Amino acid sequence: MSGSRKSTGATKWRWNMIEQQVPAVPAVSTLRHKDLLGIADLTPDEILLILDTAEAMREIGYRPIKKVPTLRGKTVVNLFFENSTRTRTSFEIAEKRLSADTLNIAAATSSVSKGETLVDTALNLEAMAPDMIVLRHASSGACHLLSRICRAGIINAGDGMHEHPTQALLDAFTIREHKKRIAGLKVAIVGDLLHSRVLRSNVQLLTKLGADVWVSGPPTLMPPGIEREGVRPTTNVEEAVDGADVVMLLRVQLERMQGTFFPSLREYFAVFGMTRERLKLAKSDVIIMHPGPMNRGVEIASEVADGPYSVILEQVANGVAVRMAVLYLLAGAEHEAAA
């Protein structure tokens, strides 16, 4: 609100500007899915379509009036069963910029605390005919469950240890912006691989677009069969970082840890922490990424997080455009299905 008030002085605008300025998105929408459950379901062309659409969407964020009517009259429910600041806010801003009616349901304040099942919660929401549900849930596959029972499109905002597709899309968007391509880049992903949905989505996406993906972490946190995804696993972080174009750190997810995966955070940092020293092995124009929230001094040294190679805050900024693209394209798919 304050943003638009400030801009009234600088720009001569009319109310109907909102009506006119629909972004110049690619002419053909070929995203024929009702849901976005994971990157695993997308073809390389569909990924590129989302990224290209996001380029167009980003421009809206630079306008004085950051709003287009694309999703006017659509209702989007942000159903979050896990705490989230970044992702929920990002989705909400994206929805509002597209003029959708949005509402946020956090598990703590819903009837979930009264013991209602996920299916019943979803069916009750469904009875009020939302067009899309953005779901974050601690259980892997929760979005698949809802997609089978809901007419509303389901967008996965992170399900357990499974996927977090919009994160991978915004990561790809950010990489492409800096490197102008994804094919052929060496990408090192370092951290708690086992518990990471960001890893699984990024592995799917980056391998589909032809990147050379290395993953590194302690053997206790290495997902079984990860090599079958076409990535290069190594416990030697230096080997992974050596000559890398992109270094992506993953959060050591203390809340998902059960048992002893490594002796101490201090030792983790000593063996795997991304320090300025280790980073010297990477290409001189390397970019440093992190999906957040960061554990400074655990997976990443502060001087790296705050250093010149870090694009961590750009990732956050790009998240809005990417989520606008996803919302827009899924709504488009809905139109096509109806037609």
Added chain:
Amino acid sequence: MKRLLRGGRVVDPASSRDGMFDVLIDGDRIVKVGKDIPIDGAMVVDVPAGFVVCPGLIDMHVHLREPGQEHKETVATGVASAVAGGFTAVACMPNTAPINDNAGVTEFILKKAADAALARVYPIGAVSKGSNGEQLADIAELKAAGCVAISDDGRPVKTALLLRRALEYAGMFGMPLLEHCEDQSLKGEGVAHEGYHASALGLRGIPGVAESIMAQRDIAISEIAGVPVHICHMSAASTLRAVREGKGHDVKVTCEVAPHHFTLTDEALSTPVSYDTNTKMNPPLRSAFDRDEMVKGIADGSVDAIATDHAPHHYDEKKVEFDQAPFGIVGLETCVPLCFDRLVHRGSIGLSKLVALLSTNPARILKIAGGALAEGALADITVLVPDAQVTVDPSKFRSKSRNTPFGGWQLRGAVAATIVGGRTVYVNESTHGAARFQ
């Protein structure tokens, strides 16, 4: 009343019979098995060509859920499901609510079974009070009330010491101990087989070694106790290796495999749909290698029995997030078709071996009546049709629950009729020619 089952193929491993014989039933007993038995006033049932008469099938591992979880299954619906699956007897695990660790619960189950009057029910008592692994249950009392074996199924006997004491003590009564092998620390919060498929879906894994390490413990303890131990629902190749090694050293170890473990693999977690909670069971569906090893173990005689681990759950309970869903599937009504389709028709085993796995051996392990078409034996008889085509239709299950991953499957091999104590308790109406067994 006398009934003469005339001219069918009779397969009875206990008497090494496999050929065309007549079976004469008088009341609840078999009075004669042989060629050209005179009719002598008996009602004649001409067994159609292609039908097989064998001793009644025995499922030595089912969960009937009563008392306590009657929304999933009752003794009555459980035995109805059993006879529809060709089983004339089932042994039911003690993890009811309350646990079957005392004569009161055992007698309750037997009363319900007598009321239902379909399949015979052999209760299995708990090893420890409350199955909590602390103190032995009153095993003599359980035996006297009618329990045929002991188990803390759902979890393993907690400590090696308690297992040793239980084996030694129950050995006094000749009661077998049936062990659910699973190292709890290696299982952790796992919900699916540890491997590529669970990993790709972000599901916590249960490695095969969680099973085999406990089987190795059990076999070692069985050896020093000198008392048999039976390994339930074996799923991992490494467990089979341990069993073979134990048998090779004359340890009295036996084991069973469930149809889903010789049929499916962990690929079912994501194919044809992802996160189907009817692919969640414990032990989990394992790798293709493990599955193939189970088939080999069945073929080479390392595996003693096929048991379903029939585990009914209400559809509400399965319609949840994968990691929140209970473990287990129903198995009684899909067992015979799966055994025929996957084992017999693919050439892994012959009919005689199939009957041994489903009838002769379970009776021997549990030391119960049945498992043989002998003169003077109870007339518990199952009639099979190896070449009948079956489409699995969960909506027609007699079980109260429908939690199966096999809905819609086309299989070859069916049950025609089930006879318990001389009385026909089930006829498969969709099998041509079965009605005459009525």
